[in-house]
Amino acid sequence: MVERDKLLDVQGLKTYFETDRGVVKAVDDISYHVKEGETVGIVGESGCGKSVTALSIMNLVQGPRGRVAGGKIMYTTKGGERVEITALPPYSPKMRAIRGSEISMIFQEPMTALNPVYTIGEQIAETVCLHQKVSKKKGRERAIEMLELVGIAAPSRRINEYPHQLSGGMRQRAMIGMALSCDPRFLIADEPTTALDVTIEAQILDLMLHLQEKLGMAMQFITHDLGVISTMAKRVVVMYTGHVVEKASVDDIFYDPRHPYTKGLLASVPTLGRQERLVPIKGTVPNMNELPKGCYFSPRCQEAMDICHQEEPPSYQLEGDHIVKCWLWEQEGVRLP
């Protein structure tokens, strides 16, 4: 594949946090890429490093305790320039220009992600004004346009309302409008529908798919919900305790999972019409301060072998673009460096 196709290229990213009880490797040597216009899903349980990955891409890992300890994130801008995000100071003008107008982000909880003291319109216009030197009137027009785009009725009235006057679904729509107001090419959605109920979730997902098609942007969709991933993503990255354990196309993940963790995740999702008992994954996610020896999943793994408890597995490339980090594939796969 030509490097240029990769809009975002995460190479061996390590994001560590210094705590009183030692270094927590929230993200430890992960690699993946996102091509222009495609959606990559990142799945994993709470605390597996999904959100930290997103913050690392935005270069917003909060100091003084958190830092990107290794690896790099490359991003190709609208102008075709390849920027090493991890090398830019977090608040440099260049980084700020990337945030919002190149890479944008939407958050899990639309209530807390919107400032309660500003109206929706002010907040959308604010983003526009941060990036483009436009008048307040222009900003307001753009805000109305965005609200219309995200399917909010009577946008010229709604922009004068405060976040608490909107329902959860509408807030998330406004949030999406805000994130998209400067035409980003890459949108990170950090569990955008977790706080919403199922019908609203479906509407929002539908809206996002529709907008992606219309605006042609790439997305990184972070969630713990496999159902959501199956509708949204083309490729899936499965994370566990800061590692990428499996990377494949969405079909391979669902119909041909290779890593025991992915299999476990799928077995714990109910399927409509099947009367089987759900099989949960045994045990709990290990404490990031006391990670087990060998493979971090080995204590919970049904198929664990001796080596799994001794040595961390390398990643293996299987047929196609299927990559799995598990000793079980020692024979079949091609060991990756």
Added chain:
Amino acid sequence: MSKRALSSILTSIKKMPPMIIICFILLFAMIAAAVFLPFLEAIDPYTQNLLGRLAKPRFLDPASKYVLGSDPIGRDLLSRTVYGLACSLVIGALGVIIGTVLGVSLGMLSGLGGGILDNIIMAVAELQQSIPRTLILIVVVVLVRPSVTVMIVVLGVLSWNGYARLVRGQILSIREEEYVLCSKALGASQFYIAVKHVLKNIASPIIVLSTSNLSSIILSESTLSFLGVGLQPPAVSLGLMISSGRDHLATSWWLTIIPSIVLALLVITTSLIGDWLRDVLDPQLRHGA
């Protein structure tokens, strides 16, 4: 200020409860009296008239030379009340400004700076909090000869810790808000966030605290003067008037009651307006959730 913000202020004025309208009218009347009456020649709080001692106010004795009566050495009570009011207002207003500026800047320093600076500032604030304010005031005022300037500076400076704690606490909580992260993620600079998110969010609690501090500073000054450790005669202050009038309470009650009423009105109006401001400035209360 945008046109819409202005119109929202106008609507809140229209929706003002009658009590607050009365408070505003009273407060403006008192301010106007304190500002303009001293320019009248007839207003003279110092000249003594031993022949007109303890004159009754006109509402008791229509033939009286003094509108609100006179004190034991024949000074005009109306003039003295006006001067006392002016004195209270000046001390209150300037004291609040000093306290707010000092407290907000130290609070921001503490909240944004963090580390040792934060520890020191908060330790001093806590130390001061643990000693009764009146006690500190008495000690300071005994060491320094009390004048209006001294009162303003001392009362103002001593009120810093309320603001500092408020601002620091707000900064610590706002900094962790998701909308700050969101704003950063959409390209805002740190300065922009400090002004647009932090200041905007702490502005209304500061205004509310300032109005409540205004009345507490006015009361503190009167208390000290009443106790004899504040402003000294011949300075005119409501507290001093209440204190000296006490000796004649049985015979000439107006000497105490009139300045007391003025002081009470001043304190009540400012605190009620402060409460109302808090409600108006809170967008969640303003629009009804």
